[in-house]
Amino acid sequence: MSLPKMKTTEPLTMSDPPTGSWVSRLVWNFRHHPKRELWFAWWVMVIFYQLYGVLFFFVTRVQPPPSPAWDTPTVVRWFDDHDFGILAGFGVVFLVAGMCAPMNALLAYSMRRMSVSRLFAYSYLIIYSLAAVPGMLVMAIAMIVAALRPHRDPELIHWLYDFAFLSFSGTMGVFMIGSLVWMVAILLDKNRVFPKWFGYLSLCNALTEVVVAPAWIFHRGAFAWNGAIAWWINMVVFVLYTGVFIVLLRKMIQREDFRAGPLPALPDKGEAAHSDSVEAVR
Amino acid sequence: MTNLAGSRPQLEEKPTKFVPGQPDMWMFVLFESLLFTGYFSVYLVSRTQNEELYLRSQAALDLRIGVFNTIALLLSSWAIARCVKASREGAYRPALINASLTILFGVVFLVSKVLEWVKEIHMGNTFTSNEFFQHYFFLTSIHCIHVLIGFIVLGVVVYQLWSPVRRSQQLVETCATYWHTVDFLWVLIFALLYVVR
Amino acid sequence: MSTTFNRRLLIVWLILTSMTLAYVWMDHTVDQNGTLRASTVVTVSAIVIALIKVRIIFREFMEVRHAPAWLCRLTDAWVVLIAACLLGSYFVGSAVS
Numbered sequence: 038m039s040l041p042k043m044k045t046t047e048p049l050t051m052s053d054p055p056t057g058s059w060v061s062r063l064v065w066n067f068r069h070h071p072k073r074e075l076w077f078a079w080w081v082m083v084i085f086y087q088l089y090g091v092l093f094f095f096v097t098r099v100q101p102p103p104s105p106a107w108d109t110p111t112v113v114r115w116f117d118d119h120d121f122g123i124l125a126g127f128g129v130v131f132l133v134a135g136m137c138a139p140m141n142a143l144l145a146y147s148m149r150r151m152s153v154s155r156l157f158a159y160s161y162l163i164i165y166s167l168a169a170v171p172g173m174l175v176m177a178i179a180m181i182v183a184a185l186r187p188h189r190d191p192e193l194i195h196w197l198y199d200f201a202f203l204s205f206s207g208t209m210g211v212f213m214i215g216s217l218v219w220m221v222a223i224l225l226d227k228n229r230v231f232p233k234w235f236g237y238l239s240l241c242n243a244l245t246e247v248v249v250a251p252a253w254i255f256h257r258g259a260f261a262w263n264g265a266i267a268w269w270i271n272m273v274v275f276v277l278y279t280g281v282f283i284v285l286l287r288k289m290i291q292r293e294d295f296r297a298g299p300l301p302a303l304p305d306k307g308e309a310a311h312s313d314s315v316e317a318v319r
Numbered sequence: 320m321t322n323l324a325g326s327r328p329q330l331e332e333k334p335t336k337f338v339p340g341q342p343d344m345w346m347f348v349l350f351e352s353l354l355f356t357g358y359f360s361v362y363l364v365s366r367t368q369n370e371e372l373y374l375r376s377q378a379a380l381d382l383r384i385g386v387f388n389t390i391a392l393l394l395s396s397w398a399i400a401r402c403v404k405a406s407r408e409g410a411y412r413p414a415l416i417n418a419s420l421t422i423l424f425g426v427v428f429l430v431s432k433v434l435e436w437v438k439e440i441h442m443g444n445t446f447t448s449n450e451f452f453q454h455y456f457f458l459t460s461i462h463c464i465h466v467l468i469g470f471i472v473l474g475v476v477v478y479q480l481w482s483p484v485r486r487s488q489q490l491v492e493t494c495a496t497y498w499h500t501v502d503f504l505w506v507l508i509f510a511l512l513y514v515v516r
Numbered sequence: 517m518s519t520t521f522n523r524r525l526l527i528v529w530l531i532l533t534s535m536t537l538a539y540v541w542m543d544h545t546v547d548q549n550g551t552l553r554a555s556t557v558v559t560v561s562a563i564v565i566a567l568i569k570v571r572i573i574f575r576e577f578m579e580v581r582h583a584p585a586w587l588c589r590l591t592d593a594w595v596v597l598i599a600a601c602l603l604g605s606y607f608v609g610s611a612v613s
Contacts, residue, residue: 237347240468241354244461251457254447258365260457265361274354338587339579345587349594356598360605367609374552382543389536397529400577404521492579499578503570507598510566514539516546516558 075290078143083283085136088129097126099180100272102202102263106256109195116184116194123184127177134174141165144219144282147289150300151226161218168211176205206252206262213246228299231285242278245271339403340493348500355504358461359511362454366515369450374516376451379444384435385513388428389506395424396502399495402476406491411480414491418476421498425473428505429466432459458508462501469501528576532569539565556610563602571595 056062067073093100103115116123141162148158179201183194216239223236249267251260259266292300338345366373402417436456439445446456472494479485539562546555574580574591581588 232343233341234343234346237343238350241347241350244464245354247464248457248461251446251453255453258450258453259361260453266358266457270354270357270361273357336582336584338583349590352594352598356601360601363602363605364609367606368613370554370613374554378550378552382540386536386540390533393529393532393536396573396577397525400525400579401522403579404525496578499573502577503573506569506573507566509536510539510562511602514543514558514562516543516552516555516562 071295072290072293075143075146075293078139078146079283079286079290081136082140082143082286085133085140086279086283088133088136092126092130096129097123097180099123099176099201102206102268104257104263105199105202105261109191112195112198113191116198117187120184120187123180127181130173130177134169134177137165137169143286147230147286148219148222150228150289150293151222151230152228153222153225157218157222161215161222164211164215164218168208168215171204171208172212173205176201179204202262203253206249206267209246209249213243216243216246230289230300235281235285238278238281242274245274340489340491340496344493344496348496351500352504355507358458359507362458362511363515365450365454372449373451376444376449376455377513377516379439379442380455380513381435382513384431385509388431388435389509391424391428391431392502392505395421395428396499398424399473399476399498402480403492403495406480406486407488411486415477415480418473418480422470422473422477425466425469425498429463432463455512458512462505462508465501465504469498472497525576528572532572535565535569559606560603563599563606567595567599567602570598 070076098119103112107115144165145158145162148161149155151157179197183189183197183201220236220239220243223231223239224233248260249262249271252262252264252267255261255264258264261267288303289300292303294301398417398420402414402421405411405414405417436459439452439455444452446453476491476494479487479490542558542561543552546553546558571592574595575588578591580591
């Protein structure tokens with residue numbers, strides 16, 4: 038059986054996957070499903086965010102962040118309590134950081150599918166690729182360096198602690214610009230790739246990211262890097278926003294028809310079972 | 320559209336119940352007001368922990384400026400509400416005038432806010448002075464960002480109303496909904512920063 | 517232009533403005549010669565009045581009066597939710613301090 042090439046403008050037709058065991062269906066989908074790259078990227082994104090949550094919140098326990106107001110002995114004690122978690126957790130972060138690539142590519146792909154200029158997709162890719170360096174990797178490096186030699190000069194450890202957390206929180210501006218790029222693309226888009234309310238939610242998310250900017254000034258209070266406003270409220274909105282866009286990207290992939298016009302609505306359950314072999318992949 | 324009984328065709332009647340503007344904008348309004356409520360709650364809790372400081376600092380604010388700001392924004396909301404009604408009836412000239420008035424009152428608000436900030440800074444009260452002023456500058460700044468975005472939104476209203484080929488009533492209502500949000504957020508901010516004791 | 521609508525909007529604006537001016541009187545009765553005094557009554561009244569204004573803005577300016585029941589109930593629920601958060605924060609904070 039041969040599938041029509043994806044580059045033509047003919048409607049997408051697919052021979053059905055073999056109705057055999059799930060293994061044979063999986064193999065068929067792996068080799069022939071036209072949306073396999075998109076689903077792969079989506080799954081990478083889901084797994085990455087789960088890992089990120091587990092690594093940052095439970096293994097390394099750098100989130101929720103400790104206080105910038107601590108004195109040096111307290112900071113050194115904190116590193117002593119967390120040293121193994123930091124070394125192991127960030128070691129894994131170094132391994133899996135590359136998972137950001139398919140994830141950001143999927144988001145950029147969503148912008149390519151829109152009716153707006155391709156500039157949006159390219160800007161977003163550049164911004165988010167660069168943002169991961171200070172926003173995640175620099176923190177990982179600084180923390181591992183601090184935890185590696187516990188008998189290092191305490192002042193140096195405190196320095197690395199400030200460097201790590203300021204790098205993580207302080208570079209929020211870059212992510213914010215990226216969110217705004219995506220938001221403008223969504224609001225201008227005529228292909229209905231995302232609902233307009235998601236564009237407005239992106240604005241809310243971008244605004245909570247603005248709020249992190251004062252973290253470089255304050256050692257304590259609501260605007261410090263661990264503050265009620267600069268961290269807690271920001272994180273709640275971010276988690277909600279991320280959950281929403283993961284679901285919306287899934288819907289986008291289900292609706293994708295590889296054409297250039299408006300994205301069609303989701304098919305009914307009956308048609309979906311017949312024509313979309315996503316079930317086998319999932 | 321005639322009904323079967325053969326009576327006069329119904330002209331374009333507005334249904335008695337309608338959602339003003341895009342429902343998407345309403346989701347934004349509700350979400351954003353929850354977000355601000357979060358910020359207000361943080362402010363109120365930290366206020367109760369340090370009442371003396373907050374009362375002393377609040378004395379540096381002039382209630383009359385706050386009242387003036389509030390009235391300016393209420394006038395702007397009134398103007399955009401009139402604009403929406405005028406545009407619904409097809410009276411586009413008055414609608415445009417009202418939209419311009421909205422922008423004017425918005426600018427009055429913005430200018431008086433900036434002047435107030437300058438005044439406070441000259442008095443020595445900056446973002447880093449103390450907790451109260453942290454919250455004051457933060458809440459008023461983030462509200463001003465919304466006002467600035469509001470000018471873009473009002474620009475969309477004027478753009479829509481200008482030419483007969485556009486004039487999407489839904490878009491005008493959506494933008495008006497955004498602007499009213501800016502207004503009611505200020506109503507809350509004013510009460511919490513200037514009036515609460 | 518239908519004058520009934522415009523008259524209604526004008527009355528709404530007048531009510532909102534007078535509620536704003538009421539704040540000046542409220543604070544004046546509590547403050548003494550420029551020294552501000554803490555007052556639970558003023559705080560709670562300020563918040564309640566602000567929320568009444570917000571509801572009026574919802575219903576009249578934002579035309580929720582003419583909206584389907586679900587939007588009316590949702591915006592009313594929102595006003596109650598914000599009231600609960602603000603008053604709750606104030607009272608819980610006061611109790612803790």
